[in-house]
Amino acid sequence: MTTISRTPAASTNQMYDLAIVGGGVYGAMLALEAARRGLKPLLLEKNDFGGATSLNSLRIVHGGLRYLQSLDLHRFFESTGERQWLLKTFPELVEPLSCLMPLYGKGARRPPVLRVALALNAALSLRRNQGVRSDRHLPAGQVIIAEQVRRLFPMVDMEGLQGGAIWYDGSMTHSQRLIMAVLRWATMLGATSLNYMEAQSMLRQGNQVVGVVAQDRLNGQVYEYRAKSVVNAAGPWCREFAAQIDRDIPQLFESSIAWNALFDRPALSDHAIAVAPKQPNARTYFIRPWQGRLLAGTVHDPWTQPLAATPMPTPEQLADCLQDLNHAIPGLNLKSSEIVRIFSGLLPAKQAGTAELSVREVIIDHSKQGGPSGLFSISGVKFTTSHLVAEKTVSCVFPNTVPASDGEAPLEVQRKRGIFDFNWYPNSSEADWQRQLQTLIAEEAVYHLDDLVLRRTSLGDNPDRALSIAPMLCELFDWDDRRCKQEIARLESYFRQRQPDYALEFTPP
Numbered sequence: 439m440t441t442i443s444r445t446p447a448a449s450t451n452q453m454y455d456l457a458i459v460g461g462g463v464y465g466a467m468l469a470l471e472a473a474r475r476g477l478k479p480l481l482l483e484k485n486d487f488g489g490a491t492s493l494n495s496l497r498i499v500h501g502g503l504r505y506l507q508s509l510d511l512h513r514f515f516e517s518t519g520e521r522q523w524l525l526k527t528f529p530e531l532v533e534p535l536s537c538l539m540p541l542y543g544k545g546a547r548r549p550p551v552l553r554v555a556l557a558l559n560a561a562l563s564l565r566r567n568q569g570v571r572s573d574r575h576l577p578a579g580q581v582i583i584a585e586q587v588r589r590l591f592p593m594v595d596m597e598g599l600q601g602g603a604i605w606y607d608g609s610m611t612h613s614q615r616l617i618m619a620v621l622r623w624a625t626m627l628g629a630t631s632l633n634y635m636e637a638q639s640m641l642r643q644g645n646q647v648v649g650v651v652a653q654d655r656l657n658g659q660v661y662e663y664r665a666k667s668v669v670n671a672a673g674p675w676c677r678e679f680a681a682q683i684d685r686d687i688p689q690l691f692e693s694s695i696a697w698n699a700l701f702d703r704p705a706l707s708d709h710a711i712a713v714a715p716k717q718p719n720a721r722t723y724f725i726r727p728w729q730g731r732l733l734a735g736t737v738h739d740p741w742t743q744p745l746a747a748t749p750m751p752t753p754e755q756l757a758d759c760l761q762d763l764n765h766a767i768p769g770l771n772l773k774s775s776e777i778v779r780i781f782s783g784l785l786p787a788k789q790a791g792t793a794e795l796s797v798r799e800v801i802i803d804h805s806k807q808g809g810p811s812g813l814f815s816i817s818g819v820k821f822t823t824s825h826l827v828a829e830k831t832v833s834c835v836f837p838n839t840v841p842a843s844d845g846e847a848p849l850e851v852q853r854k855r856g857i858f859d860f861n862w863y864p865n866s867s868e869a870d871w872q873r874q875l876q877t878l879i880a881e882e883a884v885y886h887l888d889d890l891v892l893r894r895t896s897l898g899d900n901p902d903r904a905l906s907i908a909p910m911l912c913e914l915f916d917w918d919d920r921r922c923k924q925e926i927a928r929l930e931s932y933f934r935q936r937q938p939d940y941a942l943e944f945t946p947p
Contacts, residue, residue: 491783499608698735
């Protein structure tokens with residue numbers, strides 16, 4: 439049994455090869471990659487694991503088809519390789535997803551053009567299924583006729599429809615379980631991961647970083663952790679933290695917002711649908727089936743406000759998205775009142791005040807910019823390539839180590855515990871759900887109710903359900919009435935901030 443134990447004081451007694459600041463998917467992958475090379479990593483996360491941008495993606499493991507349009511073969515091969523790695527390494531948590539784009543004979547979206555693009559995509563990703571379990575293989579794409587598109591996607595706009603392009607990517611329906619699988623595997627190999635531990639400063643000997651000073655946000659205690667090197671992987675806060683511990687490095691992070699909207703509508707198809715309104719330079723949106731519902735995104739917009747734990751699109755941005763979706767699919771008539779919640783996070787932009795994403799990850803050795811030795815900062819762009827960036831980073835910090843050989847993650851860490859249907863409600867006569875959740879509480883450093891609901895299970899996918907059963911969930915913890923009310927209010931606040939009208943009707947018990 440693998441247990442992520444939250445033991446801040448006891449963890450100071452060890453010497454670590456690497457201290458990682460930030461517990462999103464990039465920090466988690468760093469911990470795993472270091473541990474798989476025989477190193478001893480320590481991960482410190484100021485809130486809960488995977489709670490910011492990592493939790494808020496469209497949950498699609500994109501390959502490189504989009505990069506063929508710009509002939510960016512470097513990104514193409516990186517993305518297809520990492521998609522293969524995720525399907526091969528976590529087959530219980532990552533599965534194929536079929537994607538469909540209706541074609542209307544304009545620009546690059548013409549059947550002959552897509553036929554060539556899909557053939558090239560298949561040829562250049564010829565090894566995409568190598569080592570992957572047979573039920574996780576990705577077929578080659580194809581172009582289909584208009585009538586086939588209509589059967590797969592009944593609401594498609596038939597006016598001018600010339601056919602459709604089908605290709606295959608990966609889906610991590612429960613990305614929070616994937617992050618926990620990565621952390622559990624790292625723990626199995628000797629890593630230490632501590633949530634609610636905020637790194638405050640570096641320990642130094644002369645110009646050499648030798649560890650981290652961190653404060654326990656649960657009790658205020660301050661601890662010193664010794665490590666040979668430190669990697670700042672604080673996601674949207676990596677630039678801010680770099681400035682705090684050494685100097686500002688603008689290339690690390692210029693913020694843009696990326697967001698997705700979950701609607702209380704049945705899925706439009708069992709395919710993820712790529713649509714755009716029929717107008718020049720229109721955005722392309724993906725509408726994917728998720729938990730039987732319609733999840734639409736990812737929308738990229740500028741972000742000019744200060745860093746925020748809960749970045750949200752403006753009413754104007756939301757209205758533009760709804761208008762585009764309704765124009766692209768006549769009769770859809772989506773309304774903001776149907777939004778269950780917004781999944782949003784900050785990603786690095788090429789330039790401040792723009793929505794154009796950075797093309798490459800950034801890995802900074804502070805010693806090469808006049809800073810201390812042993813300190814590194816990283817900034818990544820995509821969930822899909824987080825493992826590859828971790829490989830590059832660990833190789834940079836420890837050049838004499840060798841990347842671990844590929845292999846499937848242990849089944850113990852991939853187990854789908856805490857996964858429930860969107861409309862599932864607990865039955866008082868059934869105890870299995872309680873045992874599942876109690877196991878997660880005991881094994882995965884669950885401290886708050888929202889840790890359990892949002893970042894260990896699928897219970898938070900349906901906010902109404904989560905809030906209605908919150909009192910029952912509190913009974914799984916050793917809490918008094920006052921603590922239960924605090925935890926329910928905390929969960930309610932989380933959902934309230936992620937609704938476009940900031941109004942969620944719920945009266946705590």
